[in-house]
Amino acid sequence: MKKVAIFPGSFDPFTIGHESLVIRALELFDKIIIAVGHNAQKQGFFSIDARMDMINKIFENNIKIETDCYEGLTVDYCRKKNIYFIIRGLRTSADFEFERSVGQVNKQMERKIETVFLLTSTKYTPVSSSIVRDILANGGNAKQFIPNRINIDDYLNK
Amino acid sequence: MKKVAIFPGSFDPFTIGHESLVIRALELFDKIIIAVGHNAQKQGFFSIDARMDMINKIFENNIKIETDCYEGLTVDYCRKKNIYFIIRGLRTSADFEFERSVGQVNKQMERKIETVFLLTSTKYTPVSSSIVRDILANGGNAKQFIPNRINIDDYLNK
Amino acid sequence: MKKVAIFPGSFDPFTIGHESLVIRALELFDKIIIAVGHNAQKQGFFSIDARMDMINKIFENNIKIETDCYEGLTVDYCRKKNIYFIIRGLRTSADFEFERSVGQVNKQMERKIETVFLLTSTKYTPVSSSIVRDILANGGNAKQFIPNRINIDDYLNK
Amino acid sequence: MKKVAIFPGSFDPFTIGHESLVIRALELFDKIIIAVGHNAQKQGFFSIDARMDMINKIFENNIKIETDCYEGLTVDYCRKKNIYFIIRGLRTSADFEFERSVGQVNKQMERKIETVFLLTSTKYTPVSSSIVRDILANGGNAKQFIPNRINIDDYLNK
Amino acid sequence: MKKVAIFPGSFDPFTIGHESLVIRALELFDKIIIAVGHNAQKQGFFSIDARMDMINKIFENNIKIETDCYEGLTVDYCRKKNIYFIIRGLRTSADFEFERSVGQVNKQMERKIETVFLLTSTKYTPVSSSIVRDILANGGNAKQFIPNRINIDDYLNK
Amino acid sequence: MKKVAIFPGSFDPFTIGHESLVIRALELFDKIIIAVGHNAQKQGFFSIDARMDMINKIFENNIKIETDCYEGLTVDYCRKKNIYFIIRGLRTSADFEFERSVGQVNKQMERKIETVFLLTSTKYTPVSSSIVRDILANGGNAKQFIPNRINIDDYLNK
Numbered sequence: 001m002k003k004v005a006i007f008p009g010s011f012d013p014f015t016i017g018h019e020s021l022v023i024r025a026l027e028l029f030d031k032i033i034i035a036v037g038h039n040a041q042k043q044g045f046f047s048i049d050a051r052m053d054m055i056n057k058i059f060e061n062n063i064k065i066e067t068d069c070y071e072g073l074t075v076d077y078c079r080k081k082n083i084y085f086i087i088r089g090l091r092t093s094a095d096f097e098f099e100r101s102v103g104q105v106n107k108q109m110e111r112k113i114e115t116v117f118l119l120t121s122t123k124y125t126p127v128s129s130s131i132v133r134d135i136l137a138n139g140g141n142a143k144q145f146i147p148n149r150i151n152i153d154d155y156l157n158k
Numbered sequence: 159m160k161k162v163a164i165f166p167g168s169f170d171p172f173t174i175g176h177e178s179l180v181i182r183a184l185e186l187f188d189k190i191i192i193a194v195g196h197n198a199q200k201q202g203f204f205s206i207d208a209r210m211d212m213i214n215k216i217f218e219n220n221i222k223i224e225t226d227c228y229e230g231l232t233v234d235y236c237r238k239k240n241i242y243f244i245i246r247g248l249r250t251s252a253d254f255e256f257e258r259s260v261g262q263v264n265k266q267m268e269r270k271i272e273t274v275f276l277l278t279s280t281k282y283t284p285v286s287s288s289i290v291r292d293i294l295a296n297g298g299n300a301k302q303f304i305p306n307r308i309n310i311d312d313y314l315n316k
Numbered sequence: 317m318k319k320v321a322i323f324p325g326s327f328d329p330f331t332i333g334h335e336s337l338v339i340r341a342l343e344l345f346d347k348i349i350i351a352v353g354h355n356a357q358k359q360g361f362f363s364i365d366a367r368m369d370m371i372n373k374i375f376e377n378n379i380k381i382e383t384d385c386y387e388g389l390t391v392d393y394c395r396k397k398n399i400y401f402i403i404r405g406l407r408t409s410a411d412f413e414f415e416r417s418v419g420q421v422n423k424q425m426e427r428k429i430e431t432v433f434l435l436t437s438t439k440y441t442p443v444s445s446s447i448v449r450d451i452l453a454n455g456g457n458a459k460q461f462i463p464n465r466i467n468i469d470d471y472l473n474k
Numbered sequence: 475m476k477k478v479a480i481f482p483g484s485f486d487p488f489t490i491g492h493e494s495l496v497i498r499a500l501e502l503f504d505k506i507i508i509a510v511g512h513n514a515q516k517q518g519f520f521s522i523d524a525r526m527d528m529i530n531k532i533f534e535n536n537i538k539i540e541t542d543c544y545e546g547l548t549v550d551y552c553r554k555k556n557i558y559f560i561i562r563g564l565r566t567s568a569d570f571e572f573e574r575s576v577g578q579v580n581k582q583m584e585r586k587i588e589t590v591f592l593l594t595s596t597k598y599t600p601v602s603s604s605i606v607r608d609i610l611a612n613g614g615n616a617k618q619f620i621p622n623r624i625n626i627d628d629y630l631n632k
Numbered sequence: 633m634k635k636v637a638i639f640p641g642s643f644d645p646f647t648i649g650h651e652s653l654v655i656r657a658l659e660l661f662d663k664i665i666i667a668v669g670h671n672a673q674k675q676g677f678f679s680i681d682a683r684m685d686m687i688n689k690i691f692e693n694n695i696k697i698e699t700d701c702y703e704g705l706t707v708d709y710c711r712k713k714n715i716y717f718i719i720r721g722l723r724t725s726a727d728f729e730f731e732r733s734v735g736q737v738n739k740q741m742e743r744k745i746e747t748v749f750l751l752t753s754t755k756y757t758p759v760s761s762s763i764v765r766d767i768l769a770n771g772g773n774a775k776q777f778i779p780n781r782i783n784i785d786d787y788l789n790k
Numbered sequence: 791m792k793k794v795a796i797f798p799g800s801f802d803p804f805t806i807g808h809e810s811l812v813i814r815a816l817e818l819f820d821k822i823i824i825a826v827g828h829n830a831q832k833q834g835f836f837s838i839d840a841r842m843d844m845i846n847k848i849f850e851n852n853i854k855i856e857t858d859c860y861e862g863l864t865v866d867y868c869r870k871k872n873i874y875f876i877i878r879g880l881r882t883s884a885d886f887e888f889e890r891s892v893g894q895v896n897k898q899m900e901r902k903i904e905t906v907f908l909l910t911s912t913k914y915t916p917v918s919s920s921i922v923r924d925i926l927a928n929g930g931n932a933k934q935f936i937p938n939r940i941n942i943d944d945y946l947n948k
Contacts, residue, residue, distance in 0.1 A: 003319075003344070027430055028319070028344070028401070041295065072296040085344070090416070090433065093409035093883050094729045097252045100406070104284035104438045108302065109293075114343055117406065117433035122420045122913050126736035135741075137673065138704040144740065161477075161502070185588055186477070186502070186559070199769065230770040243502070248574070248591065251409050251567035255726045258564070262596045262758035266776065267767075272501055275564065275591035280578045281438050357927065388928040410571045413884045420916035424934065425925075442578035451583075453515065454546040460582065567725050568887045596755055600894035609899075611831065612862040618898065635793075635818070659904055660793070660818070660875070717818070722890070722907065725883035732880070736912045746817055749880065749907035754894045 002030040005085035005116065008074045011036050011051050012044045013155075015132055017124035019058055019147045021089045024118060026064055032087065034059075035077060036069040045133045050155045058147045075109045084112040091120045091128065160188040163243035163274065166232045169194050169209050170202045171313075173290055175282035177216055177305045179247045182276060184222055190245065192217075193235060194227040203291045208313045216305045233267045242270040249278045249286065318346040321401035321432065324390045327352050327367050328360045329471075331448055333440035335374055335463045337405045340434060342380055348403065350375075351393060352385040361449045366471045374463045391425045400428040407436045407444065476504040479559035479590065482548045485510050485525050486518045487629075489606055491598035493532055493621045495563045498592060500538055506561065508533075509551060510543040519607045524629045532621045549583045558586040565594045565602065634662040637717035637748065640706050643668050643683050644676045645787075647764055649756035651690055651779045653721045656750060658696055664719065666691075667709060668701040677765045682787045690779045707741045716744040723752045723760065792820040795875035795906065798864045801826050801841050802834045803945075805922055807914035809848055809937045811879045814908060816854055822877065824849075825867060826859040835923045840945045848937045865899045874902040881910045881918065 007022060011034070025032055036051050044051070052067050059065035070077040078084055086106070090096055103115040120127075127145050135142040136156065146152050165180060169192070183190055194209050202209070210225050217223040228235040236242055244264070248254055261273040278285075285303045293300040294314065304310050323338060327350070341348055352367050360367070368383050375381040386393040394400055402422070406412055419431040436443075443461050451458040452472065462468050481496060485508070499506055510525050518525070526541050533539040544551040552558055560580070564570055577589040594601075601619045609616040610630065620626050639654060643666070657664055668683050676683070684699050691697040702709040710716055718738070722728055735747040752759075759777045767774040768788065778784050797812060801824070815822055826841050834841070842857050849855035860867040868874055876896070880886055893905040910917075917935050925932040926946065936942050 024430060028432065073293065073298045076296070076298065090412065092729045092733070093412050094252060094726060096406065096409050096412040097250045100435055101250070101284040101286065101289060103435045105289050105293075105303075107435075108284070108438070109298070114340060115435060116344065117435075119416055119419045119423075119431060119433075122424070122916060125915065126733040126740070126912060128733065131733060131737050135705060135737075138708070140705045140708065140741070145737075182588060186590065231767060231772045234770070234772065248570065251570050252726060254564065254567050254570040255724045258593055259724070259758040259760065259763060261593045263763050263767075263777075265593075266596070266758070267772070272498060273593060274502065275593075277574055277577045277581075277589060277591075280442060280582070283441065284438060389925060389930045392928070392930065408571045408575070410568060410884060413882045417882070417916040417918065417921060421921050421925075421935075424916070425930070442575040442582075444575065447575060447579050451547065451579075454550070456547045456550065456583070461579075566887045566891070568884060596758060599757065600754060600891040600898070602891065605891060605895050609863060609895075612866070614863045614866065614899070619895075656904060660906065722886065725886050728880065728883050728886040732909055735909045739909075740912070746814060747909060748818065749909075751890055751893050751897075751905060751907075754898070 003028070003085065004031045004033070004083050005029040005087050006033050006035050006078060006081065006083050007087040008035045008037055008077070010039070010044065010129065011055065012129050013046055013051060013132060013146065013152070014055050014058065015127050015129055015145055016147055017089065017091070017120050017127045020121050020124055021087070021118055022059070022065065025087050028116070029085065031064050031066065033066045033068050033081070033083065036067070037074065038069055038071045040071065045137070046155055054150050054155065058149050075106050075113065078110065078113055084114060086113060086115045088115055088117050089120050090117050091125050161186070161243065162189045162191065162241050163187040163245050164191050164193050164236060164239065164241050165245040166193045166195055166235070168197070168202065168287065169213065170287050171204055171209060171290060171304065171310070172213050172216065173285050173287055173303055174305055175247065175249070175278050175285045178279050178282055179245070179276055180217070180223065183245050186274070187243065189222050189224065191224045191226050191239070191241065194225070195232065196227055196229045198229065203294070204313055212308050212313065216307050233264050233271065236268065236271055242272060244271060244273045246273055246275050247278050248275050249283050319344070319401065320347045320349065320399050321345040321403050322349050322351050322394060322397065322399050323403040324351045324353055324393070326355070326360065326445065327371065328445050329362055329367060329448060329462065329468070330371050330374065331443050331445055331461055332463055333405065333407070333436050333443045336437050336440055337403070337434055338375070338381065341403050344432070345401065347380050347382065349382045349384050349397070349399065352383070353390065354385055354387045356387065361453070362471055370466050370471065374465050391422050391429065394426065394429055400430060402429060402431045404431055404433050405436050406433050407441050477502070477559065478505045478507065478557050479503040479561050480507050480509050480552060480555065480557050481561040482509045482511055482551070484513070484518065484603065485529065486603050487520055487525060487606060487620065487626070488529050488532065489601050489603055489619055490621055491563065491565070491594050491601045494595050494598055495561070495592055496533070496539065499561050502590070503559065505538050505540065507540045507542050507555070507557065510541070511548065512543055512545045514545065519611070520629055528624050528629065532623050549580050549587065552584065552587055558588060560587060560589045562589055562591050563594050564591050565599050635660070635717065636663045636665065636715050637661040637719050638665050638667050638710060638713065638715050639719040640667045640669055640709070642671070642676065642761065643687065644761050645678055645683060645764060645778065645784070646687050646690065647759050647761055647777055648779055649721065649723070649752050649759045652753050652756055653719070653750055654691070654697065657719050660748070661717065663696050663698065665698045665700050665713070665715065668699070669706065670701055670703045672703065677769070678787055686782050686787065690781050707738050707745065710742065710745055716746060718745060718747045720747055720749050721752050722749050723757050793818070793875065794821045794823065794873050795819040795877050796823050796825050796868060796871065796873050797877040798825045798827055798867070800829070800834065800919065801845065802919050803836055803841060803922060803936065803942070804845050804848065805917050805919055805935055806937055807879065807881070807910050807917045810911050810914055811877070811908055812849070812855065815877050818906070819875065821854050821856065823856045823858050823871070823873065826857070827864065828859055828861045830861065835927070836945055844940050844945065848939050865896050865903065868900065868903055874904060876903060876905045878905055878907050879910050880907050881915050
């Protein structure tokens, strides 16, 4: 039976840390759906379309990767897709505290859900979407933190 | 002499974790005032009235529990009520870091204040008001995280 | 291709937390080798034989679980078995800091290794082997923290 | 009804941080038993007698403080004394992680137990028994970290 | 060669903790530029002018201290000034996690940058600008957390 | 005036992380004394002589680095050398909690002491002496974690 997982996140934007995590997670899963969470109350730095477009470009030749977006709870998205593995990366112990609460509550809401955590690679540990956004918002050069296939200027000019 | 404590918080909303904490704290104190803090700058998910109404319903037959609300500093509220025990629950080490700063600053502002911490029960450790709000905002079912006596739909429709 | 993982640890003793983790990890892997690490410099509370015997009893009818023991580095054991998924449970942020260092160093020593982390179940989060050992060393009753199939007294009298 | 609590610890030695905590806890409890835990497997820096003697000196005129020692589990000591409030101080988030596990396991072993945490005073936050022992073992002057009534040299020469 | 460092921050407002840190850092550096970061997206509690004015008052007779403000990335400000030592204070482990990410990303963007961390003094550890703002916003008395030379009322009435 | 600092530690053994930290710290200090702390109660993995010999080899042509060893408190060693800057590296938040207690207590014992913290480089963050010792004790290959100039086999065969 094929093992499929969801990698949910806001990915605003998708970083080299996320890219590295997905590639490593493909050893574990036969297919991964990268699902961009849409939060109606919170405006993002990049639009949902821009975020999905970037992810599509990064993995465009990889048939094991699918890109999607969703609104509402991750738990409900899992039920709708009938997929119960969730992938999450862990960078810092602050991350961990937050992820533990979310992961344990998700499991209390839907027993079938299993959150699988991978460590970020050593060199990408300090990189987060919020730091990348901060660099971009201040006109800095964030290229080294963004996957090669993405020309971030294309999305900033949009 | 009767021992009275204040349990301050935003309680937006009051969860099963809070309920469990108050019941256990009653072993320690003769009376507990659950004080809903009102922050003029920050609009809550539920109104102050709704939050107080929920708490009143949960403890309506318990003469050792009183519900109140306040604006301004907790330190000033303690002085006004002439009550210097503060109860707080601890869930995670992130909670702890924050509570330590607040508790030590409160004591520097008013020597009489003593913050008394209880651990959340094991099974309620991942539950927080912010996670419950997130579930409700996304149309999810949060009943298992809210005290039995509350029909949360009554407040969502208000 | 079958996915096989190693669950390494000292398991001194194996707790209900470990049992719950293995059962959940079987959703992800086709086979799991529970590998009891043997540290020549550190005498355990239970012998390696006793620890393996307990684990065998717990999973005796489960053909997807195998029990083994090893000396030396986990990295070298992975190479010997030609299995590169390692399962670890995460309870607290102190756990996390330690596991991150070990996991990242393991990956630097052997690129193929991927450590997969699962959260402990909410109710088992406070339970660790060291707490169980401490209870047993002090003549306390640790039954609720040990898998049902184990009669721990059999091993204490050995 | 009088409220009595146990303040268990190894107190090897009792520091100004412990002293400050006990004095503040007396606002909350009518009587406090300072209980020196005796661990047969671990030799202390000071003998149990020396530790109890120091604590007795510090609080010799305080009829609300009693000193005791015990072997075995704190849970069993609580049952024997029929006292179910435990006092613990919290200094750092590393402390907190450890105390949470112990406190939640204690509650699972004996429902009546309630662990009550107080923060250490700001200025005593870095002081711990292990740091004091390290200073003394290296011939340093630890007087500022030890309660005034104790002449630590009396115990080092013993 | 003179050693110069930048102490960047939002300093909204500058606290006794910051003051103590700067004075201690002067042992290490021949000159320190206190640089108030200006974030166009985020309105502060005090204006940039008020913050700089307060800092100038505190250090007005100290020729080794200079006050400045900047917009954009700290990395770019360092390049513009050709100064590559950054001073930061560490209060809590939550601080540390955040500072580590920022410091390591800064170094990846500009190899010459070296962030030098000092601990806050024990007694100022709980004091942060955000706690001081919260006290002021609620009409509380924050004088003990603000350097002596500042009459905070002058700035609140502005 | 020349700025001199002490970099104290057990360095059992000195790792690439330590080497990288010292080289970066030379931007800040004119001279650094790497001081191997000798703990009479705790036998090391390598002898003090071996540790010092390794450090001497790594920095043999660097006239700004001096190697020394000491027994007793770091505070007393600082006084003896009349040098009051201490350098320490920070890897994880567990490190930080420990270092904060030690640093604040050192300052309470000797006001002149100032501990200066640098972050480890991103790629060396998971590397610690204890992990290296563990690899060596288990016959693993730790070369990538040890400075180039050291042939660790020379010291293991001693």
